[in-house]
Amino acid sequence: MAQVLERTTFQTSREMDFFSEKELTTQTGHGIQEWPLVVIKELTDNALDACEQADVTPVIHIACDAGGITVQDNGPGLPEATLAGALDFTVRASNREAYVAPDRGAQGNALMTILSMPFVVDPGDGCLVVETGGVRHRIICRADPITQRAIVEDETESIPEVPGTVIRVQWSENHNDKHEIVWPFDDMTVVPGPKTLWWAREIKLRVLAMVRGYALFNPHLTISLDWFGEQTHFDATNTAWKKWKPNQPTSPHWYGQSHLERLIAAYVTHDRDHGTDRTIAEFVSEFDGLSGSRKRKSVLDEAGLQRTCLSFLTEGGTFNQEAIAKLLQAMQAHTKPVKPSRLGVIGKDHISERLKELGGDPEQITYDKTAREEEGLPYVLEVAFAWLGDDAPDQRQVFAGANWSAAINNPFRSFGRAGQGLEGLLSDQFADAEQPVLFLVHLAHPRVEYADRGKSAIVLKSGNKEVQA
Structure with missing residues (x-):
């Protein structure tokens, strides 16, 4: 055998x-x-x-x-x-x-x-x-x-x-x-x-x-x-400059159902590990615009979750999706969406000063800003362009980043109807890799997600739509 x-x-x-x-x-x-x-x-x-x-x-x-x-x-x-x-x-x-x-x-x-x-x-x-x-x-x-x-x-x-x-x-x-x-x-x-x-x-x-x-x-x-x-x-150009700080409360308008479920699960797991169980009122109070007791009461009354612990939303080893949906809807109804300017704007003056330090011709620096709010999600997109001069090396310099962090590689690699990405778009505008130009693009957005751990390709969420940038 x-x-x-x-x-x-x-x-x-x-x-x-x-x-x-x-x-x-x-x-x-x-x-x-x-x-x-x-x-x-x-x-x-x-x-x-x-x-x-x-x-x-x-x-x-x-x-x-x-x-x-x-x-x-x-x-x-x-x-x-x-x-x-x-x-x-x-x-x-x-x-x-x-x-x-x-x-x-x-x-x-x-x-x-x-x-x-x-x-x-x-x-x-x-x-x-x-x-x-x-x-x-x-x-x-x-x-x-x-x-x-x-x-x-x-x-x-x-x-x-x-x-x-x-x-x-x-x-x-x-x-x-x-x-x-x-x-x-x-x-x-x-x-x-x-x-x-x-x-x-x-x-x-x-x-x-x-x-x-x-x-x-x-x-x-x-x-x-x-x-x-x-x-x-x-050196800093503006030591008084402000942006949305890491320890500021987040806005309920930035969360979809799955995002709020993820946060609730993290809190419930943390509380179990530490022998506690916070109330939903305590959870709600951590969000932007909901620190006041009157608003919290209105949210809890509307969601039907008065005097309830957060773990109630995860009983039976699953999410009470109906209750979470009502809670999120009530939180959004009793708060205002965050204005894009509150995220933080780098600004024309600072960017122009830096581009001049990097060799940009002061007479040929252009700047543009788009600040909008779509379905509760604010964003600020800033772009700038500078010409380095005829005597500069024939090499384009691109500075791309999101949420005030410099990227290792260009994260805006695929967007537009043809998915041509940032390099393709610049080449279409006669600013190819062999042109002596500086180009800056920066996005401030509360829901920047990446397609990989290396944060090398941005995925933007707008409502239920997903676009890889």
Whole structure:
């Protein structure tokens, strides 16, 4: 009788999703050659959010050298609880993902990917250094090859306390034979070869473009870059500039049925884990325009949910969709849609000043703004164009972003009836890739969603319609 193998069903830890080049590429949406940009983008987004929540005018310094990337801010400091949560690779911790708001990002695992990135880049010496609140953390994250679970070592020491947070993704300066495209990314230290030397120059230009993008999209930001000793600096043009802050209440008009169900589920799960059960009145009070007791009472009376706990909407392991629909309808009926200007307008003066700093001809800078509200969803679209002059290199520079964050790649890749995207549209207007022009496009929108984890293609929702941009 032939031997029969009874296969065993093995369970593999999802923690391994962060500890290989392939898996980390999936998590971030970008290949290893773009990870320096991922580090800078995610840490800069977090730094800006932290400063804005604390009403601190942001000052951010980025440094790139042969042994690492450092991002330093002047915010309130990274909370220990946030860092501790990121060290748990079994869960995804985010205070953005379940809300609908004009946030810079909602990946939900950004800090976690940056924690594991040094190990993947340099298994021998890679680490993450975090300085905040008078403590320096030297964090080494690696995966046990047998159990396939994360092993986290957090070495701490006391240091003089200064405002803000310093985060450094660090690796050895002497391991540049691991990858075809190598780290470190300085063209003076990489292994010689046309591909690596080309990429070293390219990544420098892309890092510089990202820093310029943040300076363009954030009038209140002072930002500087130290690239192997080469300095670039942008002072804030308007330290009093305001936008919708990350800790402002969200508007009920920004939610569809599925969005509100997702938020309710997140709250109910959180409360169960902490042995609490908030009331629907408490839930409603967190929305824009519903902090007053009179309005809350009107909403609850209209929805028939007086003196009811939020968990009621999820009893039986499913959503009470009829009750949630009534609640959302009542919340929207008793509030006004947010005006587009409340989201935040970058403005002609700031953009013109920045474009002049980047070499734009002051006489040939144009700016346009569209600010509208459609079915409760406000948006502000700002575009600008500058001519660099006949003596400038024949190369178009495009700065594209959403919600005050610079994009790693152009996210407006497919729109219009023909789906030609931004590059095609510019070429149709005689501003192709070989023209010495600067072009800026920025979208502020509470329901920006992305087609991938790398935030490389925007999906816009207007009512029940979906358009990939």
